[in-house]
Amino acid sequence: MAIKKFAVACYDDEEVLFPAVKKVRHSGYKMHDVYTPFPVHGLDQAMGLKETDLHVAGFIYGIAGTATALGFMGWIFTSDWPMVFGGKPHFALPAFIPITFELTVLFSAVGMVLTFCYLNQIMPGVKKHLFHPRQTDDLFVMAVELNDQVTEQEVIEFLKTTGAVETSVQNAETEWWYGRWDKEEDYQLAGS
Amino acid sequence: MNERFEIPARLKTTSLVLMIIGVVTLLIGAFTLLNSHAANHEIMHAEKTRFWIVLLHNSVFFLLITVACVFIQAAVSLAQGGWLIAYKRVPEAIGANVWIFGLITMIILFLIAFVFNIDGHNPIYHWVHPEGDKILEGKSGFLNPAMFVGFTVATIGLWSFFGRKFRAISIDQESAPKNATKNYWKTIRWSGAFLVVYALTQMSTTPWMWIMSIDAHWYSTMFSWYTWASAFVTGMSVILLIVVYLKNQGNLEIVTKEHIHDLGKFMFAFSIFWTYVWFDQYMLIWYANISEETTYFKIRQQGPYGLIWYATFVINFIMPILILMSRPSKRNYFTVSFMALVLIFGHWLDFYIMTMPGPLGEHWHLSWYELGIFAGFIGLFIYTVANSLTKASLIPNNHPLLKEALLHQS
Numbered sequence: 001m002a003i004k005k006f007a008v009a010c011y012d013d014e015e016v017l018f019p020a021v022k023k024v025r026h027s028g029y030k031m032h033d034v035y036t037p038f039p040v041h042g043l044d045q046a047m048g049l050k051e052t053d054l055h056v057a058g059f060i061y062g063i064a065g066t067a068t069a070l071g072f073m074g075w076i077f078t079s080d081w082p083m084v085f086g087g088k089p090h091f092a093l094p095a096f097i098p099i100t101f102e103l104t105v106l107f108s109a110v111g112m113v114l115t116f117c118y119l120n121q122i123m124p125g126v127k128k129h130l131f132h133p134r135q136t137d138d139l140f141v142m143a144v145e146l147n148d149q150v151t152e153q154e155v156i157e158f159l160k161t162t163g164a165v166e167t168s169v170q171n172a173e174t175e176w177w178y179g180r181w182d183k184e185e186d187y188q189l190a191g192s
Numbered sequence: 193m194n195e196r197f198e199i200p201a202r203l204k205t206t207s208l209v210l211m212i213i214g215v216v217t218l219l220i221g222a223f224t225l226l227n228s229h230a231a232n233h234e235i236m237h238a239e240k241t242r243f244w245i246v247l248l249h250n251s252v253f254f255l256l257i258t259v260a261c262v263f264i265q266a267a268v269s270l271a272q273g274g275w276l277i278a279y280k281r282v283p284e285a286i287g288a289n290v291w292i293f294g295l296i297t298m299i300i301l302f303l304i305a306f307v308f309n310i311d312g313h314n315p316i317y318h319w320v321h322p323e324g325d326k327i328l329e330g331k332s333g334f335l336n337p338a339m340f341v342g343f344t345v346a347t348i349g350l351w352s353f354f355g356r357k358f359r360a361i362s363i364d365q366e367s368a369p370k371n372a373t374k375n376y377w378k379t380i381r382w383s384g385a386f387l388v389v390y391a392l393t394q395m396s397t398t399p400w401m402w403i404m405s406i407d408a409h410w411y412s413t414m415f416s417w418y419t420w421a422s423a424f425v426t427g428m429s430v431i432l433l434i435v436v437y438l439k440n441q442g443n444l445e446i447v448t449k450e451h452i453h454d455l456g457k458f459m460f461a462f463s464i465f466w467t468y469v470w471f472d473q474y475m476l477i478w479y480a481n482i483s484e485e486t487t488y489f490k491i492r493q494q495g496p497y498g499l500i501w502y503a504t505f506v507i508n509f510i511m512p513i514l515i516l517m518s519r520p521s522k523r524n525y526f527t528v529s530f531m532a533l534v535l536i537f538g539h540w541l542d543f544y545i546m547t548m549p550g551p552l553g554e555h556w557h558l559s560w561y562e563l564g565i566f567a568g569f570i571g572l573f574i575y576t577v578a579n580s581l582t583k584a585s586l587i588p589n590n591h592p593l594l595k596e597a598l599l600h601q602s
Contacts, residue, residue, distance in 0.1 A: 055518075
């Protein structure tokens, strides 16, 4: 749990947002995140986010599924409870392949969904600080982290020159929490 | 920008040399294999059969590749996809030559069915003389000479027609006003018609007639899907190789890694699809274990063809899944080109194992004759496709989706 101070700038058009994101990156201020009402193509490159490693996780889950299926079926049919089906060998690999395939897909799909939720901190019941109520509606919201090397006024002035229609300074919880929205107020009171 | 392709002297020499190799191999084959005087009658018959079956293997393989290139273009047009437009002249140039490979295939198929026979019976298409064979007599409603001629002529005629039609419409667009959509909609209508034709021929019946009927007692309803998957992967690999070659020559500058990535995805995805169909066909027969069905796999998997059988599996499944799965490797020109070459050879082997075991049994070879004829067909393919590529601007300047293709990101 960490409360930090942010300068928040709101933009009403993505054509203003893109140059603003670039200017903030070049200025050296620390950009916390950008919130948009819909996925904006190319914004991740503009923000300088690195390519996700989600697919690596997916590959590992898939291999885990393959190993689970083959290992489990192999163990059951060779040592735990050997049975003869249609005169086939106990370790009947071709017959195992469809199930192995399904478990591979299942493990990688479910694992990737859960990993995705974990990385993006979205889960039923999980709350995160909203910088602006309209950030899921029609505003593009950028949060810039403030520290002791910069002053509030300086950053706000700079953000206004980039075309922000609305600016504010907020103390916000950076992590997620589980429970009610009003819990954040307690944190904020404690932090300020 | 270098919009027009001129055949470099080296490419022309290469293709001519390959074609000469093919023709010389064919002549030597005609003098040695076809006139085989081996003391052992079984070997003599196998040699004669080998002469024809190799021609069938290669001609059908190349014909199906060229038609697969017409198919991808029709499917993308119908889906109104923009990603192929940047290099649509390449599948078009291949499609414009369907008739050449079609004609060669037709001649070879008819010669095999109606001229080739040893002591009054046909070693490749047993169904030509079904008398006395209960199973073949039962199948004679479908497998008979009249059906064979009708199907072959209709299939090859329609494929050739559509291949040239798409090319003609596309070139007509060059003289139309920029972004005019008349030809665009026209292509979509013809694409719909082609997909119906394609589904009823390549995807369901024609491979039964041409390839599956070599093992006339055996049948599999999945067979055409399986040959289609093979042909489609090879088609995408061929398109990719030509695109990369043109880029190396300084043409097609508008094609970027984004477009290459798409072709890589198709090669990867349909390699998996090929494995799926390949394995399905195998597993159902393995599980049911009925002897008239398992003979087909007995000779291929456990008999003299075992090595090639497992080699096709490794080349066409294990290699793509290990090498092409990651994103960076699909965006690397070297890796995708290398995999394209490997996959073309792998699926050529796959067609090899579809055709050879039936008539040749254990007397199979993979030596000068097989590779020489393969080289000849490669030469002919390069020569004809390169010629077609020179005939029009490589960039479809007036196509309404060109801008979308340029901005494409995958």
